Amino acid sequence: MILALDVGNTETTLGLFESEILSRRWSISTSLKRTSDEWAVLIKMLFEGEKYSVSELSGIAVSSVVPPVDFNIKNAFLKHFDLDPLFVGPGIKTGVNILYENPLEVGADRVVNAAAAIKLYQLPCIVIDFGTATTFDFIDKGGNYFGGLICPGLNISAEALFTRTAKLPKVEIGKPKRVIGRTTISSIQSGLFYGYISMVEGVVKRIKGEVGEVSTIIGTGGISSLLAPECPFIDDVDEDLTLKGLKIIYDKNRERN
Incomplete structure (x- = not known):
């Protein structure tokens, strides 16, 4: 095991x-x-x-x-x-050719996600990891990791809104019944939820504008199951993508163990 x-x-x-x-x-x-x-x-x-x-x-x-x-x-x-x-770090076989200007800057989680995407999905692809930070990563048809974007996560955005304002309350993150809020709480919930989805959609559109069409867009991370149903451009949600990537990388380095 x-x-x-x-x-x-x-x-x-x-x-x-x-x-x-x-x-x-x-x-x-x-x-x-x-x-x-x-x-x-x-x-x-x-x-x-x-x-x-x-x-x-x-x-x-x-x-x-x-x-x-x-x-x-x-x-x-x-x-x-x-x-x-x-x-996962320098000297470990990952199967990912990193084209970052400084490959050492790429977080281990992003490398692991790329390793899983290369093994399990059709390329080229975009991996969106909804975590504390939300990351977008592009892997080309040849399995090369090009880079991506790092954005504040939805929970960080909500926490910042609460802690940096005097009168706005802390709210539970979820899908509101409608886009236009009729109370302060529902307005904040709508702004967080639909604003974030619009950000994700806009970023994906801009990535495609630079690289052309992609075969697969994968959602992963803690709140991917909450946001993905409102993002029809996401082809698959795999909350275990990082764990699967770790197993793939472990197998590539099995002789070390």
């Missing part, structure tokens, strides 16, 4: 692969204060809660955009489970 960890700014998603099947999935908060011992206890509890044993693991693959937590994750597996995690 292989365990994939997608460490994001807000949440960490863990996926357990039995052969090629993603059989279990967990989401926990990303915490800078979690020690290596606490990581080990948490992972053991998650496994035992699903009637698994960590001793059944043969490998770990990690994508992290939060460097301060990396040491404790690595140390947890080395110290408690005698496993050396594979962290």
Whole structure:
């Protein structure tokens, strides 16, 4: 069994692969204060809660955009489970030819998503990852990662509106009944929801204006299932794209383990 960890700014998603099947999935908060011992206890509890044993693991693959937590994750597996995690980064085979001006600047999550898109979808494609930040990434027909855009996520936008204004309340993010709000709360909800969808649609249109038509547009990330139904230009929603990409990259580096 292989365990994939997608460490994001807000949440960490863990996926357990039995052969090629993603059989279990967990989401926990990303915490800078979690020690290596606490990581080990948490992972053991998650496994035992699903009637698994960590001793059944043969490998770990990690994508992290939060460097301060990396040491404790690595140390947890080395110290408690005698496993050396594979962290996606320089020197790791990904199958992705990165055409960024400085390839080292590309976040591990974006590389992992590209690896999954190349393996699982028809190219050229656009990957939209709705996370703490929303990223748009373009992969061409030859499997080259060209780059993309990084935008504030929907939750960050909502939080900024609440914290940087005196009278606007914090609202729950969801699809309003109508575009034109009749109360302050419904107006904010509509502005966030439909404004964000319009931003996504506009960005996709501009990307196509630069690169031409694309074969596939993929949505992933925490709120992709909320937004994608209002985005008919998104061809497929795969909330587990990053986990699948981690498994693909792990397999490419299996001899290392």
